[in-house]
Amino acid sequence: MQERANEVTLQGTPITLLGPALQVGDVAPVFTARSGLEDISSDRWAGRPRLISSVPSLDTPVCAKQAARFNEAVSDLDVAVIVISQDLPFAQTRFREVNGMRNVTFLSDYKDNDFGYKYGVYIKEHGLDHRAVFVIDAGDRISYVEYVPELTQHPNYAAALDAVKKLL
Template sequence: MANVTFNQDPVTLVGSEVKVGDKAPNFSVLSNDLQEVTLDDYKGKVKLISVVPSVDTGVCSKQTQRFNDEAEQIDVQVITISMDLPFAQKRWREVNGVKNLELLSDHRDADFGEKYGVLIKEMRLLSRSIFVVDSNDEVTYVEYVSENTNHPDYDKALEAAKAAK
């Protein structure tokens, strides 16, 4: 598993590490209107999955806004997943004018977190990471950000998403 810290303190990631070339694990999360959403709902599309601890924090907010701003130019399905409650995500989305990506919650079962190896055991938050999944559901790019308070490599993630088309 990736060595990850949160505010420089080591954390334990629960689940299996996902690697380039793997078949993307299916998962179940909630939309902002409490409907179940799975990877299968995006079948046939290239997906850039941006994972954040909480959209209500500075780096997570900027990460989500950045991918929202880029979503139209890269023409792939952008998904942000966090442990925030769907109601909080909906409020944040409206306040920040986010319209170009799906904002989904893993709070109910931590199903995504465990299947992608990003559930932080000590905090029950998701560890900052990026996954690009092609239209055949093969993982083509992975970044487990080593320090959760740092930004991911936006340029590499965006290039990987474009290349997966």
């Protein structure tokens, strides 16, 4: 497993990401994550534009705001939005219901970290997925990627949403 040290930080301290540093133009890796008690393959969105929003935990303010921001921003766009975290699927369901988020699909990477390893966001030191955004076109190629440099900061929402709009 590829280790990428010193690329990102948590409160200023470098952390290690496991997996590749995906680039614009790469084929989006197919991954499996959980929804409830079901394994879901990302190939269910193959051939469709999508935005994947990776967050460490929905129980933190920045992660909750990130999910809410993308939920609101895509309400009138024909794009699949997946929010993925290490939270248990039941916690994700509660979060979605309490916050009325209907425009995104929540997936949990807790079971085997397949997304984290394939998208290069798994944090070795903490067992969480790093904050990142991936926009994938209908040809299943990555058209935008952001590994947020500091875990506690927000992603560049405007750039990610501009990348989505260019696909529509």
